[in-house]
Amino acid sequence: MLRQIVLLVVASVMLIACSEQTSGFKTFSEGQQALQTINNLLSTQEQQSEAASWPFSESYLQARHQAYQGLKTTTLDVSQQAQLNYLIIAERYPERYFVWPVQRDVISQARLVDDYSVNELANWLELVETQLIAAEQSNLKLNKIELTLLHNMVKSHLDNSDDSVQAALNKLNQYLTQYKPRTKLGLVGLANGKDWYQSKLNYFSGETKPPLTWLSEIQASLKQSQNADFVLLVSDSHAKPLVMNYFVESHQHTGLDWQLDYLDPLKSKRKLTKDEQYFWQVMMETxxxxxxxxxxxxxxxxxxxxxxxxxxxxxxxxxxxxxxYPAMSFIFIN
Structure with missing residues (x-):
């Protein structure tokens, strides 16, 4: 009997190992394309063929985790490995409770795909509310800026949807109307928020320093700088972070993060003028x-x-x- 149990255990381990091996990717590009498919409802592209997973649904989280693990089997350069490590670390934190990233209009994107399903969208909207309620119970809340952006997004689709989607939107709208946001704007207002912020600082700066050290160094540099003249390029959307306006247009490097349109920020950033350096130091301080x-x-x-x-x-x-986009400004640290 003991021998049979041992054989079953060995067989199970071998099956798991084989499964993990076959889930790997041959190249970085293959893994990146898989992530683009998984995240296609968070895309800024106008045309999509089919929906892979609804953002932060259980199937989405599983598929994304498998893709990250699959990328471990590929040959990565230092920058690619750093970004993969950063994204894997982010899986520990409460992002999954905030199912609808307020930077992206998921509903409009979903309606572009060939296999758009009214019922699936309605179910996903219910998940948005369910997870926000679960988050509240764990003392995890949207801040007032995130709440305003999400609520405005929901209201923009009211009276312009199919019945089941309309019902889900109305319910979510009512919930957000009475929602009490957290008082602190920053990640420090979330459970494990300081650790989450530290991981972002580490990745985008390329160095491991505590926030107090960074603040001291940045403010010392600002004291030696003069106010700068620059043109501030702002838009009516936050679909893309401001740092992307300072990427090299002609020579961009591929990355893994949907928030950065799959560009590697550390490789794609361009050289800044002196005035631009001053601007980004102020952004880092803020x-x-x-x-x-x-x-x-x-x-x-x-x-x-x-x-x-x-x-x-x-x-x-x-x-x-x-x-x-916490800590992204630190890609421009000197």
């Missing part, structure tokens, strides 16, 4: 202020307007970018 030092929206607004000479509307847009 980033640390919001996500680590619990700056209020008013504190961040006053600092940006004073440091950069921008108006209130521009400052608020920059704050939204920092809230939605």
């Amino acid at each position: 980033d640390l202020g919001i996500h680590y030092h619990t700056w209020s929206e008013q504190q961040a607004r006053v600092s940006l307007m004073k440091r950069l000479g921008v108006n209130q509307q521009q400052a608020d847009w920059l704050i939204e970018d920092i809230v939605l």
Whole structure:
């Protein structure tokens, strides 16, 4: 009997090993394409063929995890390995509770795919609400900027949907109307938020330093700098982070993160002018202020307007970018 149990255990281990081996990718490009398929409802592209997984559904989380594990079997350069490690670490944190990333219009994207399903969209909208309720029970809440952006997105699709989707949207709209956001804008307001922010700082800066050290170094550099003249390029959308306006257009390197349209930020960034360096140092200071030092929206607004000479509307847009894309500004650290 013992011999049979041992044989069964060995057989199970071999099957698992074979399964893991066959799930690997041959090349980095193959793994990246798999992630693009998994994330296609979070895409900024206008045309999609079919929906692979609804964002942050159970099937999505499983498929994404398998893709990350599959990429481990490929030959990666230092930058690719760093990005993969960063994304794998992010799986530990509460992102999965916030099923609808407020940067992307998932409903409009879903309606572009060939196999668009009204019922599946309605079910996904119910998941959005269910996970937000579960998150509240774990003391995980949207901040007021995220809540406003999500609520506006929901309201933009009201009265323009099929019956089952309309019912789910109405229910979600009612829930968001009474939703009480967390008081702190930054990641520090979430459980394990400081650790999550540290992992982002480590990846985007390419160095492992605590936020207090970064703040001290950045503020020391700002004291030696003069106010800069620059053109602030803002839009009416946060679908793409502001850092992408400072990528090299002619020579971009592929990456793994849907938030960056699958470009490697550390390789794709361009050389900054002196004035642009000053601007991004101010953004880093504000980033640390919001996500680590619990700056209020008013504190961040006053600092940006004073440091950069921008108006209130521009400052608020920059704050939204920092809230939605924590630590990304640190790709421009000297």
